[in-house]
Amino acid sequence: MSETVYGPVTDWATDFDHGSPAYAANQHKIWEDLKNSGCPIAHTDRYGGTWLPLTHEMVHSIAYDTDHFSSEGPVVGQLKPSEVPDRIGAPIGPVPPISSDPPFHNEARRLLLPAFSPKMIDPWRDEVIEICNKLIDDMGDADHIDAALQYSQHIPVMVIARMLGLPVEDGDRFRGWVNLVLSGIGEERTEERMQKFMEFNEYLAYHVNDHKENPREDLISFLLNAEIFGEKLSLEHAVGTVILLLIAGIDTTWSGIGSSLWHLATNSVDRRRLVENPDMIPTAVEEFLRAYAPVTMARVVKEDMEFHGVQMKKEDWVLLPFPAANRDDKQFANAHEVVIDREENRHAAFGLGIHRCLGSNLARLEMNVAVEVFLQRFPDFSVDANEMVTWSTGQVRGPRTLPFVVNARA
Amino acid sequence: MRVHVDPSKCQGHNRCYALAPELFDVDDYGNAFERNDGVVPAGLEDKARLALANCPEFAISIEE
Numbered sequence: 001m002s003e004t005v006y007g008p009v010t011d012w013a014t015d016f017d018h019g020s021p022a023y024a025a026n027q028h029k030i031w032e033d034l035k036n037s038g039c040p041i042a043h044t045d046r047y048g049g050t051w052l053p054l055t056h057e058m059v060h061s062i063a064y065d066t067d068h069f070s071s072e073g074p075v076v077g078q079l080k081p082s083e084v085p086d087r088i089g090a091p092i093g094p095v096p097p098i099s100s101d102p103p104f105h106n107e108a109r110r111l112l113l114p115a116f117s118p119k120m121i122d123p124w125r126d127e128v129i130e131i132c133n134k135l136i137d138d139m140g141d142a143d144h145i146d147a148a149l150q151y152s153q154h155i156p157v158m159v160i161a162r163m164l165g166l167p168v169e170d171g172d173r174f175r176g177w178v179n180l181v182l183s184g185i186g187e188e189r190t191e192e193r194m195q196k197f198m199e200f201n202e203y204l205a206y207h208v209n210d211h212k213e214n215p216r217e218d219l220i221s222f223l224l225n226a227e228i229f230g231e232k233l234s235l236e237h238a239v240g241t242v243i244l245l246l247i248a249g250i251d252t253t254w255s256g257i258g259s260s261l262w263h264l265a266t267n268s269v270d271r272r273r274l275v276e277n278p279d280m281i282p283t284a285v286e287e288f289l290r291a292y293a294p295v296t297m298a299r300v301v302k303e304d305m306e307f308h309g310v311q312m313k314k315e316d317w318v319l320l321p322f323p324a325a326n327r328d329d330k331q332f333a334n335a336h337e338v339v340i341d342r343e344e345n346r347h348a349a350f351g352l353g354i355h356r357c358l359g360s361n362l363a364r365l366e367m368n369v370a371v372e373v374f375l376q377r378f379p380d381f382s383v384d385a386n387e388m389v390t391w392s393t394g395q396v397r398g399p400r401t402l403p404f405v406v407n408a409r410a
Numbered sequence: 411m412r413v414h415v416d417p418s419k420c421q422g423h424n425r426c427y428a429l430a431p432e433l434f435d436v437d438d439y440g441n442a443f444e445r446n447d448g449v450v451p452a453g454l455e456d457k458a459r460l461a462l463a464n465c466p467e468f469a470i471s472i473e474e
């Protein structure tokens with residue numbers, strides 16, 4: 001937790017810490033209080049200087065302005081991108097395309113788009129249904145379950161491992177590495193952390209080599225043969241993209257599924273409506289994505305500049321809190337209410353502009369199927385009052401434990 | 411009524427294709443375009459409006 005490095009927050013407008021447990025627990029109120037006090041963009045000296053714009057308009061304009069804001073550092077860390085040893089700088093970045101800027105970004109992204117297009121993703125539906133049902137079968141007839149530990153956290157891992165061509169049994173290790181990269185942002189750069197990064201790299205090197213020797217029909221083999229600007233991808237590029245696909249799809253979707261189930265466990269009217277009208281699930285999932293958007297991204301300021309009256313300095317971090325944009329009442333009617341049949345919903349949970357989540361079709365499929373199957377099998381469930389629901393900290397937000405009582409099963 | 415997807419704004423969120431597949435399709439890259447020159451058959455006007463109201467990039471326009 002970042003308090004180990006930076007200490008508790010004294011003032012959210014001038015000293016916020018988006019990696020703190022307090023932010024994870026109270027973010028909706030923090031944004032509202034900041035906006036109401038006339039501060040639509042907060043600042044902190046932490047992480048070497050970071051900005052937090054809160055309106056949909058600001059988030060939208062920064063996401064579109066790739067001339068002034070670079071994607072070189074999509075996750076805020078204690079080191080600025082230029083301070084990272086052996087870094088691959090802009091416009092490529094370490095994990096293309098999320099860390100890339102135009103014009104390189106367009107090519108690196110275009111190569112991946114077909115594999116994640118709706119017509120390629122839809123056929124995975126039956127497999128996702130099977131995965132979800134199997135996870136519920138494995139719970140036996142227990143009436144106390146954990147919907148995060150026994151359900152939501154497994155679904156995206158199993159799918160992406162199959163798509164990439166990595167052993168599905170290694171799910172626990174993948175999740176460990178996801179935590180290392182995304183939740184540990186404020187932790188000291190201890191030897192233990194460095195050791196884990198090394199293990200991750202060795203694991204990937206092993207599987208990439210294995211794919212070189214034994215090519216197959218999966219995304220790793222595809223990347224090893226793919227070309228950009230008429231040449232094969234560099235090994236760093238291919239491995240960087242494998243890392244990205246592994247990391248980007250796991251705790252994000254796990255968070256999206258978990259938040260949806262948490263909402264349904266705590267709102268019995270909505271739960272009953274969806275049990276009785278499963279056709280409404282896709283619309284409800286969009287609303288869960290809006291209201292509990294899991295992902296905040298970051299940019300790096302390219303040169304000193306003014307933005308909405310504040311002076312940003314070269315290399316400052318700028319967070320893109322899509323979750324805050326999704327609760328902006330200038331953009332959404334009743335922005336703070338969860339309206340599961342909301343008709344007009346231009347939410348930004350999957351980002352805005354050129355970095356729109358490449359996995360959004362897959363993520364939506366997984367969320368829809370996960371909610372559908374859970375409600376089919378458990379038409380009535382609630383949070384276990386004797387246990388704690390815990391939430392992640394950092395740029396990806398979602399429940400990490402979901403102790404539920406099953407009140408009815410089908 | 412006619413619908414139009416501005417290809418310079420579309421980022422492939424696929425909301426229109428999911429909500430109104432009668433009116434929109436997607437290419438191999440997942441980018442959307444209007445079917446049938448954008449002509450909205452009678453009875454599908456609400457679907458066209460729904461697609462417009464759910465495009466995060468404001469890429470869809472309607473001519474009544």
Ligand code: HEM
Binds near residue numbers: 097250252254295322
């Ligand atoms: C509910 C689940 C998910 C959410 C909320 C989410 C959110 C996001 C957001 C907000 C971005 C924009 C990044 C930026 O602007 O810098 C993004 C990018 C990306 N996401 Fe996701 N994501 C999810 C699931 C997935 C899945 C399942 C995959 C793939 C396996 C994936 C792969 C990617 C990739 C590769 C990018 C980079 C695209 C680019 O830079 O062009 N995501 N995601």
